Structure formats: structure tokens, C-alpha cells
Amino acid sequence: MTPPRKLVIASRESALAMWQAQHIQQRLQSLYPDTEVTILGMTTTGDQILDSPLAKIGGKGLFVKELEQALADGRADLAVHSMKDVPMHLPPGFALAAIGEREDPRDAFVSNDHDSLDVLPAGSIVGTSSLRRQSQLQARFPGLKIESLRGNLQTRLRKLDEGQYAAIILAAAGLKRLGLASRIREYIDPANSIPAVGQGALGIEINADRQDLLAVLAPLNHAETAACVEAERGMSRALAGSCQVPLGAYAQQHGDELHMTGFVASIDGKELLRETLHGAISQPEALGQALAAKLVARGADRLLAALTHD
Numbered sequence: 445m446t447p448p449r450k451l452v453i454a455s456r457e458s459a460l461a462m463w464q465a466q467h468i469q470q471r472l473q474s475l476y477p478d479t480e481v482t483i484l485g486m487t488t489t490g491d492q493i494l495d496s497p498l499a500k501i502g503g504k505g506l507f508v509k510e511l512e513q514a515l516a517d518g519r520a521d522l523a524v525h526s527m528k529d530v531p532m533h534l535p536p537g538f539a540l541a542a543i544g545e546r547e548d549p550r551d552a553f554v555s556n557d558h559d560s561l562d563v564l565p566a567g568s569i570v571g572t573s574s575l576r577r578q579s580q581l582q583a584r585f586p587g588l589k590i591e592s593l594r595g596n597l598q599t600r601l602r603k604l605d606e607g608q609y610a611a612i613i614l615a616a617a618g619l620k621r622l623g624l625a626s627r628i629r630e631y632i633d634p635a636n637s638i639p640a641v642g643q644g645a646l647g648i649e650i651n652a653d654r655q656d657l658l659a660v661l662a663p664l665n666h667a668e669t670a671a672c673v674e675a676e677r678g679m680s681r682a683l684a685g686s687c688q689v690p691l692g693a694y695a696q697q698h699g700d701e702l703h704m705t706g707f708v709a710s711i712d713g714k715e716l717l718r719e720t721l722h723g724a725i726s727q728p729e730a731l732g733q734a735l736a737a738k739l740v741a742r743g744a745d746r747l748l749a750a751l752t753h754d
């Protein structure tokens with residue numbers, strides 16, 4: 445394989461997205477010192493529309509569409525995404541070339557006044573726009589009030605500091621990457637807040653016809669993380685496609701097996717179905733599908749159908 449002379453990375457312009465793109469840039473630069481690796485920063489629709497919950501304006505695809513356009517136009521060779529923001533079905537013509545090693549997958553409790561969720565007084569306002577976080581929080585703490593919180597990480601922290609919320613929930617991965625881990629008051633046990641599918645992992649997307657890039661990007665793939673994320677995406681795909689729903693999945697590698705937990709809930713958390721399953725690391729998608737089937741057997745379909753009819 446001859447490394448290309450130039451590689452252009454498409455990235456959103458938020459601080460976290462740029463950190464992630466620069467991380468991949470550095471990895472590529474050290475693998476291929478003679479290649480010129482640059483970043484093309486872009487604003488996406490998801491970054492512009494900040495006043496509506498994501499679930500209402502079309503979901504995750506809004507963060508990746510403009511980057512895909514740059515790949516299609518040939519303005520960029522690869523796009524770096526948080527796997528959490530990558531839709532379950534990529535549009536035709538695009539492919540994931542690599543999934544990077546996972547950063548901390550946990551949700552984090554961030555507050556200026558309180559040490560942990562457990563000590564948050566009933567009636568406190570918690571900021572999150574994730575139905576997954578909302579449903580799991582309300583299941584454990586029905587007295588908390590959940591209010592919408594959108595914007596990039598810095599915006600969300602600013603809104604907390606302005607006093608609009610008693611606490612907010614964020615992905616630990618993003619805070620750690622930006623050197624903001626000191627803002628975390630409590631790491632929420634993944635058993636209590638099952639992470640989003642792919643949380644903490646980076647994905648590298650390419651045009652499907654750029655087969656030449658597969659070998660170039662292969663060293664960035666982290667096989668264990670890729671298997672875990674494929675299992676999680678397998679569950680989500682089997683249940684809900686790309687809809688924005690209160691659902692989460694978390695797979696971990698143990699030897700040659702994956703141990704996986706998944707849940708589906710009502711938004712108010714009054715109904716919450718959770719299942720676990722072990723399976724071969726070599727068949728991650730099948731494991732995710734089998735976990736989805738266990739959830740469906742307990743009524744997951746009914747819960748998800750009720751959501752889309754509201």
C-alpha cells in the first residue's frame with residue numbers, strides 16, 4: 445500500500461469534534477509522515493438548529509449529512525464522527541472504514557451544587573435532551589424534573605453555570621477529551637444509565653467506492669471496540685432503525701465473548717425493559733439482534749410503537 449500524498453478529514457467545528465478530528469489527524473500523520481493530513485471544518489444542520497429537541501427535527505443524521513456531502517464531492521477523503529451520532533443505516537454510497545478505541549462510555553453527572561444524583565432533592569431540574577438519559581433518570585428518580593438541554597458541550601456547561609439547571613448529564617468521553625473531567629461530580633454506573641449505542645467511540649466514514657482508503661485506515665480500527673459497537677448497533681437496528689427513542693445498549697469484551705446489556709423504556713421511565721446476553725465476539729451483530737429479540741419478547745415493540753404515535 446502506498447500512502448496517499450494528501451488526506452482531508454471532514455469534521456464538525458465544535459471543540460469536541462475538532463479534538464476528535466485532530467486526534468485522528470495525529471494518528472494518521474504518525475503512521476504516514478510523508479502524507480499531508482488536513483482538516484476541513486464544517487457547520488452541520490444539527491449544530492445550527494438549537495431550539496428544538498433533536499428527536500423532533502430529524503435525529504442523528506443532521507450531524508453527519510454535510511460531512512457526507514463533502515465526501516461525495518471529493519472535498520474530503522474521510523469524516524470523523526462520534527459513533528453515537530452515526531445513524532443506524534448509512535445512506536447508500538457510504539461506509540465505515542474504522543472504529544477507534546473507546547474512551548470512557550459512561551454518562552457523567554455534572555453540577556455546581558450537588559455531589560451525586562442520589563442527593564439531588566426532589567423537584568430539582570436536570571438538563572438533558574436525550575430520551576435515553578431522561579427515561580433512565582425518571583425510572584430511578586421520578587421526583588426529578590427533566591428539561592431540554594441542547595448545544596455543544598461548552599454551551600451546555602454555560603447553561604448549567606448560568607443557573608438554569610441543578611445538574612446536567614453529559615457523556616464522560618466528551619468531557620475527558622476536552623480536559624474538562626474536573627467538572628464531573630459522579631460517574632454514573634453503566635448499570636444505572638446504560639450508555640448510548642456507540643458512546644465514547646469514534647467512527648471514520650468514507651465514500652464506499654474509495655476502496656483504496658481501507659488499508660490506509662485499517663490501523664485506526666480497534667477490533668474489540670468495533671465488535672462492541674457492532675453488537676450495540678445490531679440491537680438498535682433490530683428494534684428501531686434510526687429513530688430517536690429511549691433505548692441504550694452496552695457491550696463489553698470478556699475473552700472471546702461479549703457481555704451485553706440493553707434497554708428500551710417509556711419516556712417517563714415508568715416502563716423500562718432491560719435484558720442481558722452473552723455471545724461470541726465473532727458474531728456481534730447476531731448478538732445484538734438476539735438481545736433485541738429478548739426485549740421484543742417482553743413488549744419492546746409495544747413501547748416503541750407507543751412513542752411514534754404520540
Ligand SMILES: NCc1[nH]cc(CCC(=O)O)c1CC(=O)O
Nearest residue numbers: 526528614615617618643644645
Ligand atoms: N449527542 C452529542 C454527543 N455526541 C457525542 C458526545 C460525546 C462523546 C462520545 O460519546 O463519544 C456527545 C455529547 C454528550 O452526549 O454529552
